[in-house]
Amino acid sequence: xxxxxxxxxxxxxxxxxxxxxxxxxxxxxxxxxxxxxxxxxxxxxxxxxxxxxxxxxxxxxxxxxxxxxxxxxxxxxxxxxxxxxxxxxxxxxxxxxxxxxxxxxxxxxxxxxxxxxxxxxxxxxxxxxxxxxxxxxxxxxxxxxxxxxxxxxxxxxxxxxxxxxxxxxxxxxxxxxxxxxxxxxxxxxxxxxxxxxxxxxxxxxxxxxxxxxxxxxxxxxxxxxxxxxxxxxxxxxxxxxxxxxxxxxxxxxxxxxxxxxxxxxxxxxxxxxxxxxxxxxxxxxxxxxxxxxxxxxxxxxxxxxxxxxxxxxxxxxxxxxxxxxxxxxxxxxxxxxxxxxxxxxxxxxxxxxxxxxxxxxxxxxxxxxxxxxxxxxxxxxxxxxxxxxxxxxxxxxxxxxxxxxxxxxxxxxxxxxxxxxxxxxxxxxxxxxxxxxxxxxxxxxxxxxxxxxxxxxxxxxxxxxxxxxxxxxxxxxxxxxxxxxxxxxxxxxxxxxx
Amino acid sequence: xxxxxxxxxxxxxxxxxxxxxxxxxxxxxxxxxxxxxxxxxxxxxxxxxxxxxxxxxxxxxxxxxxxxxxxxxxxxxxxxxxxxxxxxxxxxxxxxxxxxxxxxxxxxxxxxxxxxxxxxxxxxxxxxxxxxxxxxxxxxxxxxxxxxxxx
Numbered sequence: 001x002x003x004x005x006x007x008x009x010x011x012x013x014x015x016x017x018x019x020x021x022x023x024x025x026x027x028x029x030x031x032x033x034x035x036x037x038x039x040x041x042x043x044x045x046x047x048x049x050x051x052x053x054x055x056x057x058x059x060x061x062x063x064x065x066x067x068x069x070x071x072x073x074x075x076x077x078x079x080x081x082x083x084x085x086x087x088x089x090x091x092x093x094x095x096x097x098x099x100x101x102x103x104x105x106x107x108x109x110x111x112x113x114x115x116x117x118x119x120x121x122x123x124x125x126x127x128x129x130x131x132x133x134x135x136x137x138x139x140x141x142x143x144x145x146x147x148x149x150x151x152x153x154x155x156x157x158x159x160x161x162x163x164x165x166x167x168x169x170x171x172x173x174x175x176x177x178x179x180x181x182x183x184x185x186x187x188x189x190x191x192x193x194x195x196x197x198x199x200x201x202x203x204x205x206x207x208x209x210x211x212x213x214x215x216x217x218x219x220x221x222x223x224x225x226x227x228x229x230x231x232x233x234x235x236x237x238x239x240x241x242x243x244x245x246x247x248x249x250x251x252x253x254x255x256x257x258x259x260x261x262x263x264x265x266x267x268x269x270x271x272x273x274x275x276x277x278x279x280x281x282x283x284x285x286x287x288x289x290x291x292x293x294x295x296x297x298x299x300x301x302x303x304x305x306x307x308x309x310x311x312x313x314x315x316x317x318x319x320x321x322x323x324x325x326x327x328x329x330x331x332x333x334x335x336x337x338x339x340x341x342x343x344x345x346x347x348x349x350x351x352x353x354x355x356x357x358x359x360x361x362x363x364x365x366x367x368x369x370x371x372x373x374x375x376x377x378x379x380x381x382x383x384x385x386x387x388x389x390x391x392x393x394x395x396x397x398x399x400x401x402x403x404x405x406x407x408x409x410x411x412x413x414x415x416x417x418x419x420x421x422x423x424x425x426x427x428x429x430x431x432x433x434x435x436x437x438x439x440x441x442x443x444x445x446x447x448x449x450x451x452x453x454x455x456x457x458x459x460x461x462x463x464x465x466x467x468x469x470x471x472x473x474x475x476x477x478x479x480x481x482x483x484x485x486x487x488x489x490x491x492x493x494x495x496x497x498x
Numbered sequence: 499x500x501x502x503x504x505x506x507x508x509x510x511x512x513x514x515x516x517x518x519x520x521x522x523x524x525x526x527x528x529x530x531x532x533x534x535x536x537x538x539x540x541x542x543x544x545x546x547x548x549x550x551x552x553x554x555x556x557x558x559x560x561x562x563x564x565x566x567x568x569x570x571x572x573x574x575x576x577x578x579x580x581x582x583x584x585x586x587x588x589x590x591x592x593x594x595x596x597x598x599x600x601x602x603x604x605x606x607x608x609x610x611x612x613x614x615x616x617x618x619x620x621x622x623x624x625x626x627x628x629x630x631x632x633x634x635x636x637x638x639x640x641x642x643x644x645x646x647x648x649x
Contacts, residue, residue, distance in 0.1 A: 046640075046644050048644075049644065049645055162547055162550060162551055162554070163551075165547055166505055166544060166547050166548070166551075169540055169543050169544050169547070170544070172536075172540055173512060173537060173540045173541070173544070176536060176537055176540070180533040182531050182533070183522055183525070183527060183531070183533055185519070185520065185522065185533040187519065187533055187534070187537060188515060188537070211579075214575075215572065215575060215576075218571060218572065218575045218607070219568055219571060219572045219575075383603070383604050383607045384604055384625075384628055386575075386603075387599065387600040387603040387604060387629070387632075388600065388632050388636070390579060390603075391596050391599070391600060391632070391633070391636055392636060394582070394583065394587070394596075395592075395636065395640050395646070395648075398646070398649055399640060399644065399646040402646070402647060402649075404587060404588050404649060407583055407587060407649075408583065408584075411579070411580070411583050415576070423501065440536070441536045444535070444536055444539075445530060445531045445535060445536065446531075448528075448530035448531070448535075449528045449530050449531050452530075453529070453530050
């Protein structure tokens with residue numbers, strides 16, 4: 001089936017789509033203020049009328065390209081192009097300041113390709129296994145999984161978990177506006193018939209990650225580009241051979257973090273970086289231009305991309321905000337992510353594996369041959385770029401259903417998310433809430449109906465109990481009193497002062 | 499404390515709205531599948547976390563430092579975008595409206611960053627050219643390639 005999928009991608013149009021979409025993704029990732037999620041959301045609107053496989057090909061290539069592209073500005077400007085590339089700033093920019101910007105970009109390319117390839121392997125191997133395991137899940141387990149995704153995203157993104165949880169809950173609520181999925185009863189529509197269909201997902205995402213970002217960029221101080229001369233960007237084989245342990249470790253961390261619902265590439269990048277630093281014999285080099293640090297960061301964040309697709313395909317629960325948008329796009333194009341995917345549409349999983357492999361090859365090609373031309377994009381002033389992005393957001397939101405209402409939703413969500421972000425509220429949990437709201441709503445009610453109103457099965461079924469415990473520990477981990485108690489317990493058990 | 503209170507108020511409003519929803523008893527539905535159940539639970543949770551935020555702000559010595567916002571620039575952007583979406587979209591042809599919006603945006607907010615010794619005509623022509631070309635490209639891309647009927 002994988003061979004069939006690869007053959008399907010060998011056509012001239014498919015190659016053109018792959019290269020074009022990856023290039024656009026790299027440019028999106030390169031530009032601070034534009035994110036992978038925005039890129040996928042915008043391209044979802046553009047690819048609505050394409051063949052499903054071609055549309056998913058474009059979207060995955062934009063995703064992979066954007067996560068990779070952000071490393072360029074991390075290295076050259078010390079500004080991450082996307083949040084996933086923040087860890088690369090530490091050592092990438094230091095290498096650039098030492099006159100080794102080309103080498104740094106070559107290392108970033110190596111790490112990204114290695115991480116992505118490792119992730120693709122895991123995607124192919126683990127998705128069927130997880131889907132098989134998920135066949136044992138019922139409404140009770142899916143409820144906890146959906147809630148866990150939202151809460152985990154809230155805990156790990158932003159500076160204060162409570163703000164993240166509130167955004168997640170807000171997203172779950174907004175997802176419920178409109179006709180109730182069980183009885184078709186209008187909820188919180190206030191008689192406005194456009195709202196009966198609910199808040200449209202893609203326009204809301206374009207608003208949250210597109211228009212809000214435009215407002216953020218326009219309200220920030222102007223950042224001056226640093227002109228750097230670039231040395232050779234061809235990666236050295238020695239770097240790959242010398243740091244093979246780091247690459248594998250970062251790949252494993254990246255995939256694992258990608259699988260966790262609601263976390264994302266930025267956490268994968270930081271975790272890989274921190275693990276590499278702990279294990280490194282050149283620890284003192286980290287933060288001063290460590291090749292190992294840069295490889296770890298970029299391998300981790302790119303491995304998380306296929307990693308985040310694993311739970312999206314196998315469980316219907318996305319592993320990150322961009323994966324959430326990608327999953328929504330897959331549903332628009334007729335795929336049914338979830339445990340039944342391997343039974344009803346097994347070829348689709350292999351199509352996604354093949355597409356991600358092709359995207360990885362595309363970032364290798366562009367990473368090696370198009371460094372200097374791509375960097376010209378950094379010279380475009382934001383006063384020119386942001387109006388264009390805004391118009392794309394407007395048309396993108398409009399093009400799904402050709403309703404002005406969708407544009408109004410995009411504007412409204414964008415303005416609200418902008419002001420919330422200024423107050424330190426992260427947007428990713430809100431997006432997860434929007435995507436998972438339907439699952440959480442239906443599974444909670446279905447579970448209660450099956451148990452005749454009893455909450456016991458939510459806590460006593462083995463898998464539910466484990467998931468409920470994880471949710472509880474996640475919440476308690478942020479309660480100061482509980483943290484102090486834990487420190488006292490672990491400190492007294494190990495005989496060390498707490 | 500105010501942000502926490504805002505969330506408490508929002509949670510209370512949602513919970514009240516959910517409580518007042520029809521329980522569809524006339525349709526003999528399972529009571530646990532009532533439409534207001536999940537929004538009600540979410541409203542309660544928002545209230546709880548909002549209260550937790552209020553309490554933690556009281557206990558903590560630090561409060562969120564207010565971030566300074568460049569209101570002039572932001573108001574300009576909001577005014578342009580709102581005028582375009584609610585004023586022009588659907589009433590005027592898309593491509594000229596988009597071109598005019600982008601031109602005003604680039605002119606208004608880009609003037610400060612352009613060199614003062616540049617001739618005035620050049621400072622006007624450059625954004626005009628970019629705005630027109632961008633609007634034409636985007637409009638025709640969506641219309642002719644992606645087959646979207648422009649608003």
